[in-house]
Amino acid sequence: MGMGMFFKLSLILAMYFMRTAFSFDNSWQYAHATFYGGVDASGTMGGACGYGNLYTYGYGTNTVALSTALFNDGASCGQCYVIICDYNNDQQWCLPGTSVTVTATNFCPPNWAIPSDAGGWCNPPRTHFDMAQPAFEQIAITTAGIVPVWYQRVSCNKRGNIRFTLNGFAYFNNFLVWNVGGPGSISYMMVKGDNTNWMAMSRNWGAIWMLNSVNICGQALSFNVWSSDWQYLSFPQVVYNNWVYGQTYEAYANFY
Structure with missing residues (x-):
């Protein structure tokens, strides 16, 4: 590789390093990536995060769909x-001088019938990204299959x-929590109705949190939310008392 190309790659790495140095682990990690979902990404709809x-x-x-090593049972x-x-x-x-930012929306399950180095790309303990095809095409040629x-x-x-x-x-009661900024993921939630105390919720699957055995219908709902880096936000009565299942409510703030 020529010095010019090496400089471009180094510059991209440096720019992203500076941008994220105060947010998360600022070390770059090595992995592999494949793609799925078709040219229009229609095959990526749904998925293990519940979006x-x-x-x-x-x-x-x-x-992107994450391998077991990254997915963390939906916490990612x-x-x-x-x-x-x-x-x-x-x-x-690889397409030189390119990068793409992706959001985790699915799980790439292991395939134990195939060796990890010959098609079982998402088998533990491999760190692997199965990207939506349009995202993969921004950094590599799809003919490669895996890069x-x-x-x-x-x-x-x-x-x-x-x-x-x-x-x-x-x-x-299931609550899909989405459009989360900053760390992007939630580590803990509590809910309170007009006629209840604060109640801890648990992760049902993916980005869906649940509350069982309590009837909160007809009550305005408040949420306390902790992000995966333990930022905290409180949303008093963000859901009105006339809510019905299937509705979406926007809170007053976001994580950064």
Whole structure:
């Protein structure tokens, strides 16, 4: 590789290092990336984080499914990563001087029937990103199938504030928490109705939090939310008492 190309790659790494130095672990990590979902990313809709239609929820096509080593049983849903194809090691397929920032919206499950170095790319303990095809195409040529990459977790930039979508029924309440800025993911939540005390919630799956055995219908709802880097926000009566299942409510603030 020529010195000019080496300088470009070094500059990209340096820029992202400075941008994220005060937010998360600022070290770059090595991994591999593949792609899925088709040229329009239609095959990425739904997924193990519970976001459903990724266009509706503002995640678009710059999304990724994480291997077990990264997914953390759904606790990583919503987190953002910048990914750079390792041109030093794969000049044939990597696009030099490029990078892409993706959001974790799905899980890449292991395939124990295939060796980890011959198709079982998401088998533990491998660190792997299965990217939406439009995101992969920004850093590499799809003919490659799999490429070596460098990645770093970065702050998520969102328009607007945290949103809560309510689903379930009287004694089984699910809350999809989405459009989370900053760390992108939630580590702990509490909810309070007009007629209840504060109640701890638990992660049902992905970005969906649940409250069981309590009927909170007809009550205005307040939330206390802790991000995965333990920022804290409180949202008094952010959900009105006339809410119905299927509705989405926007909070008053977001994490940064």
